[in-house]
Structure formats: C-alpha cells, structure tokens
Amino acid sequence: MSGRGGGEAARPSLETVAERAGVSRQTVSNVLNSPQLVRPETIARVRAAIEETGYRPHRAARTLRTRRSHLIAARMHAPVDGINGAVLDSFLHALTSRAEQRDYRVLLYTAEDDAQEIAAYDELLSDFDLDAFVLANTHRNDARTTWLAEHGAPFVTFGRPWGVEASHGWVDVDGAAGVYDATRHLIRRGHRRIAFVGWPEGSGVGDDRRSGWRSACAEENLDVSGLTRSVEDSLATGRAAGAELLNASCAPTAIVCVSDSLALGVWTEITARGLTPGADVAVIGFDDTPTAAVIGMSSVAQPVGDIAEASLDLLTQALDGAPGGSAAAKQLLLPPSLVVRASS
Amino acid sequence: MSGRGGGEAARPSLETVAERAGVSRQTVSNVLNSPQLVRPETIARVRAAIEETGYRPHRAARTLRTRRSHLIAARMHAPVDGINGAVLDSFLHALTSRAEQRDYRVLLYTAEDDAQEIAAYDELLSDFDLDAFVLANTHRNDARTTWLAEHGAPFVTFGRPWGVEASHGWVDVDGAAGVYDATRHLIRRGHRRIAFVGWPEGSGVGDDRRSGWRSACAEENLDVSGLTRSVEDSLATGRAAGAELLNASCAPTAIVCVSDSLALGVWTEITARGLTPGADVAVIGFDDTPTAAVIGMSSVAQPVGDIAEASLDLLTQALDGAPGGSAAAKQLLLPPSLVVRASS
C-alpha cells in the first residue's frame, strides 16, 4: 500500500474552465450536459478550455445534485460447485465492459438469499443513489423483483419472470430451443433413444429446457418412456441418474442434460464404465462451461455478451429517457447455440 | 424494467434528525463519525432519533465533502481459457463480501492491458474519488504499481512485486512452498522420477513455483535431468509437454504442473493413452480450479478468503488510519494447501 499525497496538480473545477473560456460556470455545464442550448462557437471555446485545463466533472457533486450516480449494481455470486457459476462470471464481465462504454460503472454486492439481497438494494439505493439493478437467476415467487418494482427502482433481469405476469424488462435465453436443437442434433446423428436428465419439476428454467427435449422427441415419435430423470443439480446426482439410465433394460444411446454439472456427472459415470462419451454414449450439457470445453463435451452456449448488451439497452433506455413513446420491446428472448464437441 | 416513481417516503436528512433530537446538525454528524466527542446521553438521544426517522447518511454528500467514496476498485478479468480465471473470481467474491463488512464497496472496471488499466485508474480516481485499488497478477515491470504510487493512490496487490524492490503493501501465496509440498507428497508415495511442467523462464510466479519442485527433488537427490518443460499456459501446450515427457526413455511417474491448465493438458494426454491419472501416472496442478475438483485432480489451493481479508486489512489500515506507528507488516506471504485427490 502506498499512502496518499503524491504530487497531484490542483484539480480544475468548472469555475477554472469558465474563467479561462470567458463564460459563466453555467455555460460550461451546459456545454457538457445540454450542448444544444449553446452557440457552436461558445462550445468550441469552452471545449478548448476544458482540454487545456484537463477538467473532469466530479461525480459526487453531480450525484448530489441530480440523484443519479451512474452506477449499476450487480451481485457477485458465490462460487458454488464452480461449474455453473462460470456463466454468471462471463455475464458480469460483459456487463462491466459494456457499461463502461455507456458511461456507467458496475458496483458489486453479495447476498446469500433473497432477503439479504433486498437489504442490499435498500442500502445501495438510499445510500449510494444506485441508478439500476441487474438481477440474475430469477425464480418462482421472486421477492426481489416485487420489491424493486414497489420501490420504483429501475432494473432488468437476466431470466424471465417465472409463474407470474410481470411487466418489467428482462432478457433471457430460449432454453427450450437450446435443448430442442441439441436433441435434433442427436436425432440427425441416428439416435433414437435419447434421455433427459433435468431438475425437479417446478423450476421454471428446468421445466422449460425439458420441454425442448420432449417436443423434439415427439416430432419424431420417439418413445421417451422411462427416459427422463429429475434430480438436484450436482455431479453426484447427475452421475447417479446416468447410472440408473444406463442400467435400464432399454438404455439410452444419448443423454441430454439441463446443466453442465449434471452432464459432467453423467460423463463421469460413462467413463467409469470404460465407455467413451460420444463413441459409446452421447452426452450434451447446458451452459458451455470451461470444464465442458476442456474435456470436449458438447454443450448449449448462452450468448452472454448479447444478454449484457440487451440488458443495458433496456436500462439506459429507461434511465436516459427513451425518446418518443418507447415502443421498443422490453422483453427479449435470445437463442442459444449448440457447441458440438467429441461427446456427441 | 420498472420505471422510477414508486411511493417513496421523503428521505430524512441530518436536519430532521437534529430537530427531533433537539441538537444541532453537527452533533448528529459527530455521533456518526466521532462519537468520542459526544456525551453518552446525547448519543443515546440522537441514536433514538436516527432510529425513529430511519435516517441514513447520503454517500455522495459525504464524498463531496471528504473526498472519500468508500469505494474500492477491482478489475473484472476477461474469461480466458476459463480455467485459471476461477481463482480471481473467488478472490473477487471474497473481497466483495469482506469489504461490505467494513463499510466499503467494490467497483468494477475492465482493461485489456496495463495501459488501459492505468487509464481506468485515472478516471476512477478523479471522477469517482475511488479510495483504493486492488491489483492482481503482478508481473515484471509492472507499470500499474508505479503509476499508482506516483499518484499517491492507496493500493494493495495480490502478488509480489517481481524483479523490483517495492515498498507497497502486498499479499501473496508462497507458490514455491506449494509446489514443494506437492513434490514431497509424491516422493512419500514412492515416486522417484518427478517431472515439472512450467511456464517459460522470466515470469516471477512461474520461476518461483518451479523452484519448489527443484528443491524438493534436490533434498532427496532425485535426478531431474530432462524432467522439466517450459511452455505457455494452455491445454494444448500442456498436453504436448506431457506427451514429450511420457515418450522419453526415462519417462516420469509423476508430473507436477505450474497451473491447472497445463495439468489438465497433461491429464488429457494420459487418458488419451488409455492410462489412468494417479494409478499409472500421477498429476498435480496448481490453483484448485473447479475443473480439477470435478475430474478428481490433485491441485495446490490458494487461500482466497485469507488473501482478501489480508488485503483489506492493509488497505483499511492505511485509509482509516493505522493507530500508532503502524508497525504491522505490509507484506504477507500466505501458505497454500495441497488438495489431494485421485490423481496422486
């Protein structure tokens, strides 16, 4: 740690610039925030003075006056099994870099459940004048969106509102389509007995993804009886589900999973039996995590950059004022893409 | 996105609290910031008034006055191969949650090289009054620390200053000790030909880790000739290095790697030959990434939480004033720990 007190030059203020340009402080502010009110030649003079003095507006002062911090809050998720968290990490990176381009910054917070997260909103909103919130992992009965809406705080969610009608802006990935594509891919490769390992019924995301498998199979009149499992998300449960499926009298030749965690569990079971994923039993996961890439497992990838971009579009549209009636869609469903590797 | 304008109650200010408690604004401020100056009974009265009104101080106002934002900047790293980034992610999470406990928040920025990162510091410092910076991945000729020191900005690094004498605060993990432990572990298991796959000479971190392997082998008079490789960090290069080693006339029975990426590359080569990591050839990586955990690969783990904690200790010590002469060490080398799994 280095202490304070290096040789800084005195920080130029609006005043300095105004004097130098021979205008009032106010005019400088207008050049910055409402240039259309200022005559072009004045603008030029002021711009020159800004350049010469190296003036930079001070955020805290602006925030105090306008109640806008130019800060967007995002949650830093705890590394769980470390597998699925990878998607949120790259989403966060995309969000940060794209926010910078729009003159916003991302402020982090942590929380262990919805209640803690709401407490964080409360503090962020009233203490720091946070401009907006980006939520991930929406789920049924999501208290967070309700709270934010009630408090009039702008927000977007990465994930649809599940089980409720909600009018807030959201961006999501079409999980059903992703799993549908994965299943179609397997069908094209000649598979007829394709299993699905998903999460227990009731999770919006999980049910949605499962439906993609079901409809792809239905289209081809494939028999799916006994070919689905519902388990919590982990390697161990995935492996057990895989074992069950492979032990059945009519074992599947391909297994699609709702997540990479489960898929890796299945993968582990396959290799433990001396079989080769892809050659003997095909496996496809969901999220295209680094681990999947490393071991060569096919997986459905979410377009993280596009999600971040779209989220910010929605946000800045609301924050910086949508010109006109703001007819733009406030809900967006993006298509994922299947990354085919050796395992399928 | 939900718009602004929900039914907020009017925000209570210091004034409100002061009136209610029958004191001046200043006294309320003192209760909050310098309670030792206020008589206990006054404190109690003010605290009660704060409670009743639900008053919360406004950061922007305080920042404007004190030039302290209570914000700490950290870089959001781009997901590279997705393997090694995992350590920084959990470090960032630990940093965020621990900073919250000390009434600091973490603000993100992105950068693609040192120059961009310095530009970010500049903006963050003068526009947002950032209080401090946390840097990771220190390297030789690190322009960032020089810049920060010159500008008098408080900072800590996760990583030693390599190749220079520097007096700034840092926290690092003893990589040499980690690799030494890993090698010792292999020796205890009976291995006599232990190879090391590292990075090209010149990277401080890489050379340091390699030295741990060298000294453990030297202690036991093990022959290490032809048993080390220096390659860039990736799966492919790791795999190639592994192949070379295994093809040699006197192939090693165990391979220690400077990173999990390289170790996974070696792992891939081993399994591709129909061999089993651990049973046939032992492999140990570095960083204990999620992928390592998933596939059951031994790896050296960095104590991320402790690093975050220590970094903040150093920072807050400098920011909030170290009482007394601040005799506490400003440099800290933490021991990593070997996580033994099936691969060794």
Add this chain to the structure above:
DNA sequence: ATGAAAGCGCTAACAC
C-alpha cells in the same frame, strides 16, 4: 443564448 442565485446533504474549522 447566457448569467446570477440558490441549494443538493454533509463535515471541517472554529467559536462558545
């Protein structure tokens, strides 16, 4: 199109 006055909410400096 530009300028003057006022004030956002807080704390440092000083008086009492």
Add this chain to the structure above:
DNA sequence: GTGTTAGCGCTTTCAT
C-alpha cells in the same frame, strides 16, 4: 461538548 458558519462542485431554476 455543542452550535454556528462556510463550502465541497455541480445543476436547476429563473432572469436577462
């Protein structure tokens, strides 16, 4: 130990 005064740097009226 507590109150008073002033001002951080900016933008929002409103007057010109």
